[in-house]
Amino acid sequence: MTGTDLRGLYPPLEPDVVEMLDVGHGHQVHVEQCGRADGLPVVFLHGGPGSGCKPDHRQFFNPDKYRVFLIDQRGAGRSRPYGGVAHNTTADLVADLETVRVRHGVERWMLFGGSWGAALALAYAETYPERVSGLVLRGTFLARQRDVAWFFGGGANRLLPREWADFRAALGEPPVDDLAFLHGEAFSDDAARVERVARAWEAWSGAVVTYSIDNLGAAAAGPLDAAIAKTRIEMHYAHHRYFLDDNQLLRDAHRLPRVPSVVIHGARDITCPCESAWEIHRALPESRLEVLRTAGHLSGERPMIDALVRAADELAARLA
Numbered sequence: 001m002t003g004t005d006l007r008g009l010y011p012p013l014e015p016d017v018v019e020m021l022d023v024g025h026g027h028q029v030h031v032e033q034c035g036r037a038d039g040l041p042v043v044f045l046h047g048g049p050g051s052g053c054k055p056d057h058r059q060f061f062n063p064d065k066y067r068v069f070l071i072d073q074r075g076a077g078r079s080r081p082y083g084g085v086a087h088n089t090t091a092d093l094v095a096d097l098e099t100v101r102v103r104h105g106v107e108r109w110m111l112f113g114g115s116w117g118a119a120l121a122l123a124y125a126e127t128y129p130e131r132v133s134g135l136v137l138r139g140t141f142l143a144r145q146r147d148v149a150w151f152f153g154g155g156a157n158r159l160l161p162r163e164w165a166d167f168r169a170a171l172g173e174p175p176v177d178d179l180a181f182l183h184g185e186a187f188s189d190d191a192a193r194v195e196r197v198a199r200a201w202e203a204w205s206g207a208v209v210t211y212s213i214d215n216l217g218a219a220a221a222g223p224l225d226a227a228i229a230k231t232r233i234e235m236h237y238a239h240h241r242y243f244l245d246d247n248q249l250l251r252d253a254h255r256l257p258r259v260p261s262v263v264i265h266g267a268r269d270i271t272c273p274c275e276s277a278w279e280i281h282r283a284l285p286e287s288r289l290e291v292l293r294t295a296g297h298l299s300g301e302r303p304m305i306d307a308l309v310r311a312a313d314e315l316a317a318r319l320a
């Protein structure tokens with residue numbers, strides 16, 4: 001397939017319904033809907049944790065076929081408190097999804113998640129299999145300790161040695177247990193230390209997720225409050241092992257519903273190595289696995305957009 005044959009996003013569209021849903025313990029979750037009011041329900045699950053939904057996330061779905069829900073998870077995006085980690089666990093995020101489903105009278109919906117969003121999709125589907133009509137998983141993250149270690153000096157650093165050295169130097173050469181150190185720095189009472197770790201993490205994680213993109217150059221630093229919020233949520237989840245038993249998502253894969261499922265992964269993804277996609281595909285014998293040889297981790301890469309739009313169209317036809 002040539003570049004001119006690749007599918008693009010659907011045209012931009014605005015949400016039809018926007019709400020701030022009170023889910024308790026001081027959290028308000030931003031929920032929006034767009035597309036066809038009586039269409040096939042699908043929920044977009046963003047990554048991070050902590051990244052939030054973006055306007056172009058609406059565009060993976062044919063608005064004449066789908067009723068699209070986009071949810072900013074606790075502490076992320078437009079949800080409040082921004083960067084809040086109290087009462088913010090995987091179980092809480094799963095419960096929030098179920099609250100939204102029940103509130104809007106959705107019997108079953110398709111889960112469309114990437115990276116951490118794929119892990120959350122699996123956690124929800126293993127908890128509420130009867131409420132899931134289909135699965136699209138992109139850049140699957142399984143939240144195992146081996147997956148976390150890969151990002152913290154156990155693999156990705158071997159592909160980006162200069163960026164890893166810069167990351168460690170920016171933090172003053174932290175001790176071997178980088179994750180505990182980073183968590184402590186992110187929640188320090190010293191504003192300068194918090195800024196230092198947020199900027200260092202922003203640079204390192206940005207280098208990893210954009211590894212496959214040619215001639216990108218160094219990304220400009222974003223707003224400090226966003227860097228701090230995202231760093232704190234990511235460190236909160238990683239430090240607490242994503243509030244899951246190790247290998248829980250694969251261990252409990254027998255609970256997943258036997259529904260139309262597509263697993264998509266970039267062969268050049270060094271954020272979440274492709275073995276995770278292979279393992280969840282093996283656990284879901286009915287799933288279709290598509291490995292994109294020229295794509296990495298990000299949903300906005302052209303081969304990935306093409307694959308995701310095709311997958312959404314495929315499931316719309318199969319579930320019609």
